[in-house]
Amino acid sequence: MSSVKLDTKSRIFEATWKLMEDHHGQGVRMSDIAKAAGISRQALYLHFDDRSNLLIATTQYMDEKSGIEEQLQPSRDAPDGKTRLREYIKVMGNHFPNIQGVARALLAIKDTDEAARAAWDERMGAIREGCEAAITMLEAEGNLVKGLSRKVATDLLWVLLSFQNWDQLTNHCDWSSEEYISHIQKQAERSFVAR
Amino acid sequence: MSSVKLDTKSRIFEATWKLMEDHHGQGVRMSDIAKAAGISRQALYLHFDDRSNLLIATTQYMDEKSGIEEQLQPSRDAPDGKTRLREYIKVMGNHFPNIQGVARALLAIKDTDEAARAAWDERMGAIREGCEAAITMLEAEGNLVKGLSRKVATDLLWVLLSFQNWDQLTNHCDWSSEEYISHIQKQAERSFVAR
DNA sequence: TTCCTAACTTGACACGGTGTAAATTGACAT
DNA sequence: ATGTCAATTTACACCGTGTCAAGTTAGGAA
The missing domain is CATH 1.10.357 (Tetracycline Repressor; domain 2)
Structure with missing residues (x-):
């Protein structure tokens, strides 16, 4: 039973997902995702080694959710x-x-x-x-x-x-x-x- | 009848074409193309405004040639x-x-x-x-x-x-x-x- | 010869986006 | 109080693109 508020990782996934949909997958920077998730750009790198790992993990999250x-x-x-x-x-x-x-x-x-x-x-x-x-x-x-x-x-x-x-x-x-x-x-x- | 040696522009096109084929269109930098064409990277910009214009012009060149x-x-x-x-x-x-x-x-x-x-x-x-x-x-x-x-x-x-x-x-x-x-x-x- | 011009060169630099590093803060558990 | 964990801030290195300025070279016209 996770807390009612999403944990940071889920917020990152949701932010990535939404931003990518809104911008057709183009021109979305790490700083944009961080801002949308309510954390600093650097904190993103505490959760994911790099941009591609974030995207890959997001696809898995999406598959589960959908x-x-x-x-x-x-x-x-x-x-x-x-x-x-x-x-x-x-x-x-x-x-x-x-x-x-x-x-x-x-x-x-x-x-x-x-x-x-x-x-x-x-x-x-x-x-x-x-x-x-x-x-x-x-x-x-x-x-x-x-x-x-x-x-x-x-x-x-x-x-x-x-x-x-x-x-x-x-x-x-x-x-x-x-x-x-x-x-x-x-x-x-x-x-x-x-x- | 053009000279037996290709003019610079054609050399650029041929170099772009060949490099793109060799590298499956990925990771080919302006400097690589310049080197292959035998000119400096900056000289490339004397002929084409930017990378995308070079690619577009190359497609036209290819269509004619083929x-x-x-x-x-x-x-x-x-x-x-x-x-x-x-x-x-x-x-x-x-x-x-x-x-x-x-x-x-x-x-x-x-x-x-x-x-x-x-x-x-x-x-x-x-x-x-x-x-x-x-x-x-x-x-x-x-x-x-x-x-x-x-x-x-x-x-x-x-x-x-x-x-x-x-x-x-x-x-x-x-x-x-x-x-x-x-x-x-x-x-x-x-x-x-x-x- | 001298001068001009076009094509090209070298070297330096600004920008944007990614990724790294170090020192700091605040919350919570033991 | 101490340690630990998540996150923060600031700073910086790297890469590729595109720009700018100044200098070189070769050919043709006067």
């Missing part, structure tokens, strides 16, 4: 591959808006920061597993579209469900979350489910 | 939508490897640099037009898959053909250029061409 694991259960329990695919896409479509700020920030530094790259790849790897599970189920039922190997189908579904594509479609093509989910569900069925 | 415009002609001359789509994907699949270094560098700064963002969006807009042309031709023939509007089909093809997806598939999923082209061609046909 309850992504539980939300995935309906997909795991799906009776057939097609349903599993649909459910999985729905969860992702609802998850991306929650994480977009930090995800973009992580994406921006992952090319120069080894730890960030590892964190991002771990995230992407988890999504890939979800894709592979759905494709494998389809294949086992004999419902995977002809002429498509499991590997290639998984790769294709994985990029279709990438954060960057979601970003592009919702922010450049003006798709709503609902449109994203329904259009991508249909696209995935056309692409992977045998008629 | 002859992307001419390569697109077979797609424009295609007799039907399905062929147009196939040809377009082939050109893109062969183009991306040439531009990957600079593209990644531009991608990295486009969130903080207004000029870079504009340059990138202009590029992406051009690709989008190609996508729309192919989809429009399919639609006119009555060969666009049922239940898909031109707008949504264009958006989906556009993200399918994005640089980020190409990067993911070739570098994370170990697809060769040939595999990329043939798999994406098939995927596009499954997704957009009515049977």
